[in-house]
Structure formats: C-alpha cells, structure tokens
Amino acid sequence: MIETTVLSAPAQTTKDRILDAAELLFADRGFDGTSLRMITSEANVNLAAVNYHFQSKEALLHAIYDRRAGPINRRRMELLDAIEASGEFVVERILDAFVRPVFELGVEVGHVPRLMMRLLYVETEGMFQHVFERHFRPVLLRFGVALRRAAPHLSEQEMMWRVQFFIGSFAHVMAGGRVLKFVLKDEREASPRDLIMRRLIRFAAAGIQAPKEIEA
C-alpha cells in the first residue's frame, strides 16, 4: 500500500520540482513577494520552464492550491463518512475529523497551513473562490450538518458562527501566527502536535456546546 516513492521522491519531474519550490516560497513570502526567478533558481530549472509547464505565475499558484486542498478535504470526507456510519455524533469527534487531516501532514509540508492562511485572508478573490467552491464549501456544509446533530440546541446560523470561531482558532495555531513563538516561547516546540490538537478540540468543543443565549 505504501509507496516508497512518495517519501524519498526520486527522479522528480521538472514540473514537480517547480511545484515544490514555488509552494514553499509562496507560503513564506507571498505571491507578490516571490518572483519566477526565485522559484526556478530554487527548483534548479530554467526560467522559461514555468511558463511552459504552467501558463502563468497565477496558474502555477492555482495548481499548488489544488494539489493540497484536494487530498486534505477528501480525507475529511472519509472521516465524516465513518462518523455518520457509526451514528455517533459527538462534537469532539467531528472537530477531530476536521483538524486531523491537517495535523497529520508531515513536518516537511508544515508550510501548507501558512499557504492556506494566505488564501483565506490575502490572495485575490478569484483565487479564493476557485479553491473554496471546489474543495472547501462542500466539506464545510457537511460539518455544519453533523455538528448540529451533535448540538441540536443551536440554530443553524448560531452554529455557523461558532464553526467560524473554531476555524479561526484552528487556522491561527496551524499557521503558527508569529504570536505563538513570542508568547509561548520554547513551550511550543516541546508540545507534541498531538497535544496541541487535543487542546484545540477541548477549547472549541466547549465553545460550540455553550448554552444558547447570554441573558436568561
């Protein structure tokens, strides 16, 4: 089942080398802050190769997002399938299904959340729309439905807001907002990723299950 070629990646094609180099650079320096020259130099390919394999710098970013967003959200769907099959709609387990596929990414792609962060807040509307409609919206809707079964006391819009609060927490710790480094210092390195994930789920599950109204 496990192909050894996935990890060691021998005999990588020019196209893949471009994708890998560009992905890291875009995550770190942003689209406008990354030149094709940086990418081709880092990937050890010729400058013209980008416009040959992709058609433009923008189409390259497009391809990068599709390559990552597809597998992550398919995995989320699988985990949701299992929850629905079992009939056990528990908030913690549903949230786990959302965050686990990202936490399970290898450390060698630890920059992917930063890339997604840019998509959420920084990239152009068109870029966001393409990726969101294709990969994220169906997943988000299904999570909303599952969570309402787990916490039926909330209206649909109330739940949608709380899901957004959860996504904010999740995105923040995944993208490693620089604040984390300054506030938590060495603590962060010491905390195994698994513990961070459990802390996040604990926090968000309590928030999502909070009673409905503020005033009696």
Place this chain on the structure above:
Amino acid sequence: MIETTVLSAPAQTTKDRILDAAELLFADRGFDGTSLRMITSEANVNLAAVNYHFQSKEALLHAIYDRRAGPINRRRMELLDAIEASGEFVVERILDAFVRPVFELGVEVGHVPRLMMRLLYVETEGMFQHVFERHFRPVLLRFGVALRRAAPHLSEQEMMWRVQFFIGSFAHVMAGGRVLKFVLKDEREASPRDLIMRRLIRFAAAGIQAPKEIEA
C-alpha cells in the same frame, strides 16, 4: 471633549493623506502588491512626497502600524484598569475588554483588522517584532494574568494556549476571512456588530473555562 475635526477631517496634511491612502491599499493588496505610485495617486500627492515625509516604503508601513496599534492597546489597558479596580475578574468581561476597542472602530476604518491580520501572518519578522514588542506584548501578558484570576483551575501554559485559540477566533471574524461572506451570506450584514461580539465572547468564554483535562 469631542473635537469635530476628528470626523470631518478638514485640511488634512499631505502626510496624513499618504497615511490614509497607504493604509487602505496595504490592507487590501498587501505591501508587495502596493506601489508607491498607487499610494501617491490615491492620496493625490506627488510621488516624491512619500520619500520626503517618510524615508522609505517600509518606514511608511511602520508608521501606519504605530498609528493604529497605539490607541487600541491603550484603550485595552484602560478597560483592564477598570476591571482590576473593581476586583471583578469575570472571563466574559475580560474578553470584552480585549475585543471592544477593535469592534468600536468606525466602519470607515474597517480595513484595520485586515492590516493587523497581515502583520500576524504575512509581514516580515522584523515588522512584526517592532509592533508586537511595543504595543501588543504588554497587553497580552496582562490579559493572561487577569484571565488566570478568573479561571484559576488552569496552568499558565494551558491558559496561554486557550488565549491563543481565542485570538484566532477574534482575528478571523474581524478580518472577515472571505469564508464568512460565502458561508454566512447576507446574514453577516444583517447581524449588528454588537451581536457578533457577544457571540464571540460567549464561545470563547466557554472554551476558556472548559475543565482542565480531557481524560479523567
């Protein structure tokens, strides 16, 4: 007490016009995506004026962050002073002191949270460090202390993590992550800002006050 010049802003100086135009452009298109020519054109000032009043494009962004981060965090400190004076350490009230100064910003500066978002995740380390050390770190530390008095069952590091989850939720809804528009649709326009703030505080207060351990 209230100066009418604050709102109508008559006879704005060249320097201020540059600050205003650049702030909006940087928030929308990012530092690399904004040229000095866009800024001076939008501000109706000469191209050379930027390098005269500030010294470089980077120093201009510096000035922009200082102009906003100062007042917001001073207001937070005031609200914290009031809490400490009253001796009523209630999680909801402490969280309110953190978010209120931002929610109270006029709609005409609704782009400021987006600008802060870029600082958190996108700008250079140097830019972040300058602003964080000067404006945010002292505030964050005080909030951590106050929250631990309100929820003493948590260790310092546990609380720091939960504060980070809260900040993620807050930043996400303030920056209006594009997801909000797509998921919540018209609902967002209809929800008064005050209601959003209360929902956020309700969610985060429950999360922060969640019991300590996952397993017994």
Place this chain on the structure above:
DNA sequence: GTCTATAGTCGGATAGAC
C-alpha cells in the same frame, strides 16, 4: 522539453529646480 536572449513594463528611490 529545454535552453538563451530579450522585449516591454514597472518598481523604489533620488537629484535638483522651484
């Protein structure tokens, strides 16, 4: 498919007149 060479544009910054 891969390269070199270059077209064509736009960027930040500054010199120097007023």
Place this chain on the structure above:
DNA sequence: GTCTATCCGACTATAGAC
C-alpha cells in the same frame, strides 16, 4: 515642502534556436 525628470534594477512573459 513640493514638483519634474530620471536612474537603474527587477519583473513577467515570449520568441526562437537546439
């Protein structure tokens, strides 16, 4: 303080040889 004019480097994209 404000302007015009300009330097010079860097950028995306492509044409055309191999």
